[in-house]
Amino acid sequence: MNKQQKMNPVPPVRIFSITNKLRGIFKKLYYAFVPANMAVFEKSQGFWTAKAISVACELNLAEILGDEKRSVNEIAKKASADASALYRLMRALAGEGIFKETETGYFKNTHLSNALKEQPGHLKNMIMHQLNSTNWEVVNEMKHSVVSGENAAQKLFGTDIFTHLENTPEKNALYNKAMTETSRLSSTSMVAAYSFRNINTLVDLGGGEGMLLYAILQKNEKLKGVLFDLSHVVTTAAQLAKDYDVEKRVQIIPGSFFKDKLPVSDAYLLKNILHAFDDETCTTLLKKVHNALDQKGKILVIETVIGEDNKYEFGKMFDLQMLIGTENGKERTKNEFRSIFETAGFRLNRVIKTVSPFCIVEGVKK
Numbered sequence: 001m002n003k004q005q006k007m008n009p010v011p012p013v014r015i016f017s018i019t020n021k022l023r024g025i026f027k028k029l030y031y032a033f034v035p036a037n038m039a040v041f042e043k044s045q046g047f048w049t050a051k052a053i054s055v056a057c058e059l060n061l062a063e064i065l066g067d068e069k070r071s072v073n074e075i076a077k078k079a080s081a082d083a084s085a086l087y088r089l090m091r092a093l094a095g096e097g098i099f100k101e102t103e104t105g106y107f108k109n110t111h112l113s114n115a116l117k118e119q120p121g122h123l124k125n126m127i128m129h130q131l132n133s134t135n136w137e138v139v140n141e142m143k144h145s146v147v148s149g150e151n152a153a154q155k156l157f158g159t160d161i162f163t164h165l166e167n168t169p170e171k172n173a174l175y176n177k178a179m180t181e182t183s184r185l186s187s188t189s190m191v192a193a194y195s196f197r198n199i200n201t202l203v204d205l206g207g208g209e210g211m212l213l214y215a216i217l218q219k220n221e222k223l224k225g226v227l228f229d230l231s232h233v234v235t236t237a238a239q240l241a242k243d244y245d246v247e248k249r250v251q252i253i254p255g256s257f258f259k260d261k262l263p264v265s266d267a268y269l270l271k272n273i274l275h276a277f278d279d280e281t282c283t284t285l286l287k288k289v290h291n292a293l294d295q296k297g298k299i300l301v302i303e304t305v306i307g308e309d310n311k312y313e314f315g316k317m318f319d320l321q322m323l324i325g326t327e328n329g330k331e332r333t334k335n336e337f338r339s340i341f342e343t344a345g346f347r348l349n350r351v352i353k354t355v356s357p358f359c360i361v362e363g364v365k366k
């Protein structure tokens with residue numbers, strides 16, 4: 001079994017939502033007793049921790065520590081950092097449970113800092129994409145988006161985010177790795193939540209490097225897959241298919257889902273694609289998928305589905321990302337999905353919850 005095949009076990013959806021509810025209750029209780037000014041200040045200070053974690057990733061501190069206790073001088077030498085400044089960073093993170101100072105000036109990894117090592121399931125590149133690269137720049141322009149309603153990426157780079165990534169290969173490589181990591185994380189929950197048994201060929205539209213598709217193919221030995229994404233994105237996809245041992249059942253098509261013809265199939269998967277576009281653009285794309293789908297075909301949209309209430313949800317924060325990084329993109333409620341599905345000729349069949357923040361929205365032809 002190769003590295004990619006190892007998947008973390010997934011807790012049942014019911015247990016996961018009970019834990020989430022408990023977290024909400026404890027948070028409410030805590031903030032009921034902390035003075036309000038301190039509470040909002042504390043919430044706003046999350047950026048210290050976030051940035052410190054991303055610096056620890058960039059300097060490979062968890063890898064340098066490995067399984068040993070090491071002096072900060074030794075770590076600093078290996079990380080090409082200033083020992084005294086590095087000590088302050090690691091001491092601050094130790095207070096968050098990330099690294100442990102065993103005796104003055106000596107650190108070892110904890111179960112949290114171990115998660116920063118490049119090993120199956122890590123999200124190191126996603127953390128760096130968010131906090132050291134493209135996304136950090138875009139987040140800094142959130143006010144522009146809120147005041148003008150416009151895409152901050154357009155203001156910053158003079159172009160949409162995907163064209164900007166295409167023009168900056170270093171950032172693009174980091175972004176693709178980040179997407180693959182999050183897909184790897186959520187693929188276990190997707191594979192556990194949905195049966196692909198009655199599907200012959202699954203097209204993953206905008207499937208990035210193919211990680212999710214390959215994980216699905218691994219679990220469904222008769223299924224064939226088509227990976228469709230922009231040419232500069234699929235450059236590593238063939239190698240990854242080999243790593244997953246599914247290359248014989250995969251076709252990789254470089255292309256634009258707006259400009260190029262889509263392959264005919266009995267199932268389409270779109271994970272985190274529609275949220276980057278306004279309703280009209282989504283409808284155009286969905287109509288194209290509708291034309292390429294068999295009469296009894298299925299469309300599976302994997303995205304957050306926002307509740308109509310004011311409870312905390314990852315999707316509501318993720319929606320801010322769509323506000324700043326896309327041209328009128330947004331996370332959608334079930335009714336909003338139903339509406340774009342209907343306009344494109346689909347009926348929303350069901351919404352399947354998973355243990356990840358993402359749901360599977362299943363549509364069939366009307």
Ligand SMILES: C[S@@+](CC[C@H](N)C(=O)[O-])C[C@H]1O[C@@H](n2cnc3c(N)ncnc32)[C@H](O)[C@@H]1O
Nearest residue numbers: 179183206207208229230233256257258271272
């Ligand atoms: C947010 S990522 C999602 C990637 C993958 N589905 C996942 O969830 O990990 C959006 C993907 O859409 C692709 N994409 C954007 N515009 C596209 C277009 N016009 N044609 C094909 N793919 C496109 C991007 O290259 C990127 O891989």
